[in-house]
Structure formats: structure tokens, C-alpha cells
Amino acid sequence: MMTEFKLPKPLPTPTEDSKPFWDGCQRQELLLQKCDDCGTWRFPPGILCPRCMSTNSKWTKASGKAKVFSWQVTHQAFYPAWDTPYNVAIVELEEGPRMHSNIVGCKNEDIYIDMPLELTFEKVEEQEWYLPKFKPASNANAPRKSK
């Protein structure tokens, strides 16, 4: 279903704390902070480790491997910037943190919990901005046959 009118897709508005994450995305790198003291990878970006409160960390490139933790298919867009239906998933990165993203390169009906995923970057249409997205990994289940 096409919405009758559309607004431009909203872009992230980085904070002082999250800017390195978004800068990394523009270079098509998924950077997360890894705690120097306890080794925990964290997301969202923050000035300290929520596990040990250490303020020592390094921005480190994530493997890009992930799996579907959960997902929903939006049929009623509360902000008219997307064609419905579209999916938003919570993905669990191999490093541990979970984040919201979209599953691309497969039908909504073919998404499943624990589906193995691979990182990809997509440019927001007509805007100079890359967002991290995920596509089915090569070992994901084959798509269901359409009826």
C-alpha cells in the first residue's frame, strides 16, 4: 500500500557520544565501543561501560555477523516516509549488543527468529547518508515457495 503523501526519510541526528558510530557508517564500517577493561562490546554508544563502568574503550569494527532476535512488520506508518508494509528487526550482533535495523534482500514472510544475517550498508534514497542494514547470510533457510 502506498501512502498518499510522503515525507523525506528522517536521518539520524548524532550526539557528541554517538558521532563516531555514525561517522563509521558513512565509511561503511560498523564501529562499536569495546571496553578496554572487561572486553564488553556496547551499543548504544556511551561514555562508559554499562557492565563495569570503565571509561576506557576503543571504537572497534564489528564482524557484521548477526541474527534476528525479533522483528515486526509495520502496516500503519506513524510517520509517512516509507511504503508499507516494511519490517523493522531487533538484530543481535555476534559481539552481543542488539540494535534496531531493517532486513533487506528477502521477503518479510521469510524472516525468522535466529535467522543468520550479514551486515550491509544502504544509502538513504536521495540523501548522502548510509545506514547499517542486514541481509540473510548464505546459511539462512531458503525462502518459502510463494503460493
Next chain:
Amino acid sequence: MSLRDKCALVGVSLTRLGKKISDKSTMGFALEGCKKAIEDAGLTKDDVDGLLFAHPSQQGERHGFSGRVADLLGISSNFNATVDCGGATPIVLVQMAALAINAGMCHTVVCCYGWQNNPIDVPPSLPPNFEFTLPQGEISAVPFLAQIARRHMHDFGTTGKQLGTVAVNCRKHACLNPNAQMYGKPITLEDHQNSRWVSEPLRLLDCCPWTDGGGAVVVTSAARAKSLKHRPIYVSGFGQAHGAPLMRPWRNPKISDWAVWTRASDTAFKMAGVTRKDIDVAQLYDAFTIVFLVQLESSGFCKIGESGPFVGTGKTALGGELPCNTAGGLLSEGHTMGLGHIVESVCQLRGECGDRQVKNAEFAFATGFGGVVNEYPPSFSCSALILRR
């Protein structure tokens, strides 16, 4: 020192609730709620020396809102705050009032709420800086709760029909409550199953409506309560829990491990000195059907993962072993941020509920649940309250 039964709820009110009631502002609804609750208590405004306001915080920062409510009400308060823990707030207000009264800061506190969905003084705008959800298309609470529902279905086999049973029960109860937004509009399980997807797996009838309205409750000391108009309804126990466990996998490997929220009700039951079996009527936060199920589990009324079958066998409907959301809940009485759950608990214990009255209700339990779903990490607050007559 235990605060068990040291304070009481002595006055309650709800305004008219509905969609597009355009004759009052958020402030107007709050003031109407305060006036009605103070009158219900048989008090005058000069008897009130504290005021708390539950602030949904979605229409821009309104600094010092509670201070203005108090001034417009014409009271001079010794205890005053605007509080935002999302849907947990109204119960949190009652807890804060009990703490302040027992600390000797004040003796009588009105806890109020008001909400105008389409304020003529505030242009619609995007909330600021949802950098990790908005660009991904995740907007409002529905999608996040849909993700929780999906995971609950996966982990425990919960079904859409079980979610629907929650909606149908609430609607049945609302049809016994003339002030409910959905009064006179019964639904069947089939209606639920045929309602459109909003965020799949949640359908339209899994979601509470937008509600314009407000209300208030008056808290005072048990000693003072004894001489007032109604029989005192004692604040027997309360607790809170806060956190963002879903995004912290090292704490909770499964989305459905609601250990964080269980602390709120455990604290409340310990303070009240009663068990789940003693509860005669419960009002569980239900902005969405899945939230009700999660609350049923985290409040300890059934095991984690067993809420679907629990509601499926009719236990939570009027006449069941744990009648829940007897006024219709947020799903059908209307979204009062959960204030309605406190009001209904009090009315049940006073025996004022007419056709929906739970016979001889002595102990009531209520929860609030809310927080930020679009800011990161999505963090929730849970509040629990045990009342007795």
C-alpha cells in the same frame, strides 16, 4: 519501618474519557480531575498540601507543570513534582506521596493526570533525536511491543487468539462501565482476528485507543483517612523496578525473561505481607494486549511463558479466579496512563462497581508499565501497588 497501611487513598476521580474531547487542555483535564477527587474525598482544596503530576512528556518540555497545576487549583503546596516514568507514573506518584507523608513533609497529596492528544497550542512535531529507531522506521510504542509479542510467541507458543482474549475480556468489562471509552461497543474474538495489522503480529484491537481525559487520586495518612467521607482504602505495599534488559543480552538472554519487572511486585507483596493468592482483583497495565500478558507473568500470577494459556482459560475475566482490568483497562476504558487502574482498584474495594463489582473484594493489585521505546536503549519502568480495604 514498614509503610504497610500507613497511608490511604481517600478520593478518586476520572473525567469523561474519549477520543477528540476538544473542550479542555492537558491542564484543564488535570484540574478537573483534582477538583473531582478532592470533592470525592469530602475535603476542600485547603486540606491539600502536596501535588504530583504524571507527565507523558510527548508535547515538548513543560517546565514546572505540577507547580502551575497547584497554583491554578489555588493550593499552596509543601511537596510538588512533575514525574515521568511513562505508564508506570501514576502508581509511582502514589508511592511518592506515601513516602513524603510518612517523612512528615506534607499530610495530603493529590496525584493527578491530564492529557489532550490534539492540543491547539502545540504543533505536531517529531520528537528529537531518536537516532537509533526513527531512521529505521520504528516509531511509537506499537512496533517495539510487536517485537516483544513476536518473541513471546516464538519462545512460548503464545497465539494471536490468546492476545485477542485479553482484548475481548477488557471490552466485556468496559461494557459494564458507562464511563469507559468503549462502553456499548462489544467485540468478539473474531472481530479481533479480523482487525487490521498495525505492527504485525499486533492488530488494531491489540492496541489501546488514544484518550483525551484526566483524573486524580488523593493520598493521606491512615489516621486522617479514618474521619473522611469514604472507608479508607489502605496503601498496603508498593515497589518499582527499572531497566533495559532486552538490549543487555549478558543480563537476559531471552526477551521474555522478565526478571527485572518481578522485583516491583515482589517488593510490594513483601511490604503488604500478603501473597498472590490473597489478591481478589487486579488491574494490570495493558496499553497493548502483550503488555498485559507480560505483566501477568512478571507480577507472579503465573509462570514466565504461561500467560497465554492462563488468559485462554478465562481466569482473568470477571467471574474467573483473578478478575483483571474490571473497568476495561487501557484497552477499553481508555488510556489514562494507568491512573484508571488505581481508581478502579479503589472503587472495587469500596464496593462501588455495580455490575462489574467483584464480591467482597478485600485486596487489590495494580501495576504500571512504561518508558522510552524509541530512545536508546529502550528502557522500561514497572510499578506495583497493593491496596486493601
